[in-house]
Amino acid sequence: MVISSYPRQRNLLVSISTLLVATSLRPAFGLISINSRHHHRRRFGTSLNTMTQQQTLNIHWFRQTDLRLHDNPALCRTVQLANGDNKSTSSKRIPVGGAAPAPSSTKASSYSGILPVYIFDSRLFGSDTQFQSGQELKHNTAVKCSARRAKFLLESIKDLRYNLEKRGGGLLVAYGEPEKVLSSIASEVCKKDNDDGTVVNVVCQEEVCSEELAVDKAVRASLAKVMKHGNKFNFETVWGSTMYDPNNLPFDQGVYGIPDTFTPFRNKVEKNCEIGLPLDVPTNKELVLPKDIQDYIVNSNQCSLTYMPTLSDLGYNEEDVAEVTTPDSRSALPDNYRGGETYALARVQDYIWTKDLLKIYFDTRNGMIGSDYSTKFSPWLALGNVSPRFIARECAKYEESRVQNKSTYWVVFELLWRDYFKFFAKKHGDNIFYVSGTIGEKASKRKWGMDPKQIQAWKDGMTGYPLVDANMRELKATGFMSNRGRQNVASFLAIDMNMDWRYGAWHFEELLLDHDVHSNWGNWVSAAGMTGGRLNRFNIVKQSKDYDFGGDYVRLWCPELKNVPDKFVHSPWQMSESQQEECGVKVGPGRDYPAPIVDPSATPRVMINQNGGGRGGGGRGSGKGRGSGRGNNRDNTNPNRSKGQRQDMKSLKTGSYRFDSKYV
Numbered sequence: 001m002v003i004s005s006y007p008r009q010r011n012l013l014v015s016i017s018t019l020l021v022a023t024s025l026r027p028a029f030g031l032i033s034i035n036s037r038h039h040h041r042r043r044f045g046t047s048l049n050t051m052t053q054q055q056t057l058n059i060h061w062f063r064q065t066d067l068r069l070h071d072n073p074a075l076c077r078t079v080q081l082a083n084g085d086n087k088s089t090s091s092k093r094i095p096v097g098g099a100a101p102a103p104s105s106t107k108a109s110s111y112s113g114i115l116p117v118y119i120f121d122s123r124l125f126g127s128d129t130q131f132q133s134g135q136e137l138k139h140n141t142a143v144k145c146s147a148r149r150a151k152f153l154l155e156s157i158k159d160l161r162y163n164l165e166k167r168g169g170g171l172l173v174a175y176g177e178p179e180k181v182l183s184s185i186a187s188e189v190c191k192k193d194n195d196d197g198t199v200v201n202v203v204c205q206e207e208v209c210s211e212e213l214a215v216d217k218a219v220r221a222s223l224a225k226v227m228k229h230g231n232k233f234n235f236e237t238v239w240g241s242t243m244y245d246p247n248n249l250p251f252d253q254g255v256y257g258i259p260d261t262f263t264p265f266r267n268k269v270e271k272n273c274e275i276g277l278p279l280d281v282p283t284n285k286e287l288v289l290p291k292d293i294q295d296y297i298v299n300s301n302q303c304s305l306t307y308m309p310t311l312s313d314l315g316y317n318e319e320d321v322a323e324v325t326t327p328d329s330r331s332a333l334p335d336n337y338r339g340g341e342t343y344a345l346a347r348v349q350d351y352i353w354t355k356d357l358l359k360i361y362f363d364t365r366n367g368m369i370g371s372d373y374s375t376k377f378s379p380w381l382a383l384g385n386v387s388p389r390f391i392a393r394e395c396a397k398y399e400e401s402r403v404q405n406k407s408t409y410w411v412v413f414e415l416l417w418r419d420y421f422k423f424f425a426k427k428h429g430d431n432i433f434y435v436s437g438t439i440g441e442k443a444s445k446r447k448w449g450m451d452p453k454q455i456q457a458w459k460d461g462m463t464g465y466p467l468v469d470a471n472m473r474e475l476k477a478t479g480f481m482s483n484r485g486r487q488n489v490a491s492f493l494a495i496d497m498n499m500d501w502r503y504g505a506w507h508f509e510e511l512l513l514d515h516d517v518h519s520n521w522g523n524w525v526s527a528a529g530m531t532g533g534r535l536n537r538f539n540i541v542k543q544s545k546d547y548d549f550g551g552d553y554v555r556l557w558c559p560e561l562k563n564v565p566d567k568f569v570h571s572p573w574q575m576s577e578s579q580q581e582e583c584g585v586k587v588g589p590g591r592d593y594p595a596p597i598v599d600p601s602a603t604p605r606v607m608i609n610q611n612g613g614g615r616g617g618g619g620r621g622s623g624k625g626r627g628s629g630r631g632n633n634r635d636n637t638n639p640n641r642s643k644g645q646r647q648d649m650k651s652l653k654t655g656s657y658r659f660d661s662k663y664v
Contacts (some may be wrong), residue, residue: 054196057189057296058082061182061204062118062171063212064383065241067156068341069163069287071278071387073240075116078203079286081234082112113290116164117182118157120175121215125150126315139452142506147311147320148479152339152513156383158308159340169287174303175313178215181303183222189296190231197230205384206237208426209517210433242419243275243388243412246426255423260438260531262420266655269416274660278389330556331478333379333513334371344380348394351375358398362407363640368471368482368553375411378514379480381418388415396659406654413655421522432521435500437530444530446606448500455503457597458493461557464587464596466570467544468492470557479513484547490527491538495604497597501528529606537607541600544570549646560585560592573600 060078069075123129129144145153161171174181186200200223207213216237223233239246250272251257259265289305290296297304311321327333334347352358357372367373380386392412399408428438436444457463461472471485481489486508494501505524509515529535548554551569555562561569563583568575572587573596585592598604635646 055189055192055198056112056201057186057198057290058112058114058201059182059185059203060114060116061178061202062116062160063205063207064153065207066205066384067160068344068385068387069281070341071390073279074203074205074238075282076279077236077238078114078201079282081201081203082114082286084110111285113288115172115290115293115296116169117172117174118160119178119181120173120309120314121178122176127317127320129315139450139455140503140506142510144510146479146511147316148324148511149513149515150311150314150316151324152379153383154309154311155339156385159338159342163341164287167284167287170289170305172297172303172305173307175309176302179218179222182219183226185296186223186233187226190226190228192295197232200231200233201236202233203236203238205241206239208422210430241384242422243392243415244269244273244419245276246423248273249423255426258423258427261533262417263652265420266416270655270657274658275389275392276660278387278393328477330474331480332369332371332474332482333376333478333480339379339383339385341385344385347377347380348386348391352394352398356402358395358411359403359405359407360640362410363638365410366484366547366645368485368548368644369556374482382514382516388418391415392657393659409654409656412657418516418519421518424522425518432525433502435502435530437525437528439530439532449498450500454497454597455499457594458489458497458499459507462594463492464573464594465492465540466554466558466561466572467540467548470554473557475511479511481512486523487527488538488540488543490524491536492540494528495535495537495606496540498604498606501525501530535606537604541570546646548644550644552644558593571600
């Protein structure tokens with residue numbers, strides 16, 4: 001068994017959602033604007049010598065979060081360096097809005113080309129590559145990345161290589177540890193005789209969590225070791241994964257001054273900040289490989305411009321590979337979906353423009369069956385196949401040319417949640433991975449359960465609560481779950497079952513195709529009540545009736561309940577033995593469907609300290625968790641609402657956003 005040695009897991013053991021994305025914008029909102037034109041960029045290593053005699057290798061290191069050519073600030077910075085722009089980041093930065101370096105700046109006589117690289121980190125993949133375990137969490141069986149997630153990533157890398165090659169470039173793909181692969185390439189180029197020395201530029205997207213930062217540190221150290229005889233290196237990280245630039249946040253101390261709740265963050269950002277326009281794809285000339293590239297690469301069966309691993313090569317066993325080969329027909333993801341920028345852009349085009357669904361997103365977003373109740377942009381956003389600024393701009397164009405309403409705004413609102421969780425992760429660091437969250441051990445009085453049988457029952461969808469079970473089975477079979485489902489299953493594990501919430505976060509990290517470390521762990525620590533404020537509990541049975549009216553979703557994923565009457569489909573334990581016999585299902589331990597894993601009539605212990613209450617809405621939820629509902633009646637006044645949704649949701653008021661007018 002391979003154990004990850006990353007600090008994130010190591011720190012997690014010191015003490016004991018998610019994002020579906022989608023919507024809108026108006027040409028002019030009359031908002032106060034601040035300058036958001038500049039990217040945040042960090043630079044390490046020695047200063048660059050601008051002498052033309054120097055040999056230079058410009059490496060663009062694609063990470064698992066920026067696998068695209070459009071609106072890629074780090075890629076544009078690599079192109080700048082290849083163009084000879086070696087000015088320090090303190091004096092010159094790439095504009096957030098506007099275009100990538102103009103074609104005219106690329107001079108055939110001096111342009112040195114770029115070497116795009118992607119490295120499958122051997123510490124992250126395989127059927128046996130688990131999170132680091134310890135005595136406190138010895139029952140954690142989650143692996144770092146499921147075969148389904150790895151398959152989606154492989155598709156993205158293949159698509160990235162294709163898009164580079166058709167523009168005259170290429171993509172070096174390797175399997176191993178990034179620090180060793182990159183330093184090996186640098187070592188080869190430094191071996192070439194050059195009186196003026198060699199400069200190796202490595203540029204990548206900036207990340208904020210401990211695993212990624214540990215790799216950054218290792219890369220810098222490895223590059224430094226191979227820099228001898230006057231050779232130099234430059235390692236730069238460039239911010240490029242959010243709509244809003246962290247340097248321009250309107251809070252004292254910037255990111256470190258953001259509120260710990262979303263609404264005040266949203267209000268101030270929407271009032272004061274602007275979204276920069278997406279950057280253009282670099283020109284074909286700017287994406288060319290260095291002329292003598294083969295001299296830099298020690299080709300092997302795990303590192304070359306043609307190498308592409310299989311799932312088996314990444315360490316997945318035959319059973320795991322077979323399981324992800326054939327898609328489940330019940331999946332809510334689009335038909336024939338694939339990873340990669342090509343499909344990501346096609347999905348945006350299809351959802352917003354071809355099917356014209358943006359205008360009803362707010363009404364449909366709480367559905368659970370089918371591919372079009374929500375945008376389904378999140379898997380591609382997670383890998384950086386599509387830029388959030390590109391999506392926001394498409395929403396703005398839609399508003400200008402078709403219609404502007406609450407639905408068109410709400411996609412951009414969801415993207416703002418995504419921004420918030422990344423900023424939140426940067427502010428709080430490893431605290432989002434601790435069981436006590438951002439409130440700390442002293443403030444947290446919770447005593448968490450760690451029963452492996454109960455945790456496994458939750459993972460397998462065998463809790464006896466149909467809505468929870470249906471969602472967990474969907475996740476296992478498809479790698480996806482609706483936002484409504486994520487909120488409910490998280491609340492159930494952390495509050496009703498009182499299990500250590502990190503088991504849930506790890507399980508989601510393993511399986512979700514759209515796993516985003518910031519949104520996943522941010523939502524989970526919030527759902528567990530470990531960020532302060534009121535603990536929000538979802539009433540599972542009421543949520544079932546509100547969002548799966550008629551039980552179609554439950555019956556889809558829990559076929560043993562297919563003949564259960566609507567009255568009991570969300571609470572089958574209420575049926576008598578004769579009623580169970582009549583609909584062909586026995587409920588109870590060891591029978592067709594399990595009895596409830598926790599007493600449906602009991603108030604969770606943690607809620608007693610909050611006067612027995614608790615409203616729905618942990619993380620980015622906005623639906624009430626308690627209340628009497630409307631019996632079996634369904635409000636049919638909104639024809640756009642999902643079939644299973646009983647009534648329209650209350651929500652925050654429509655907000656606003658705008659792009660940087662200096663670059664429009």
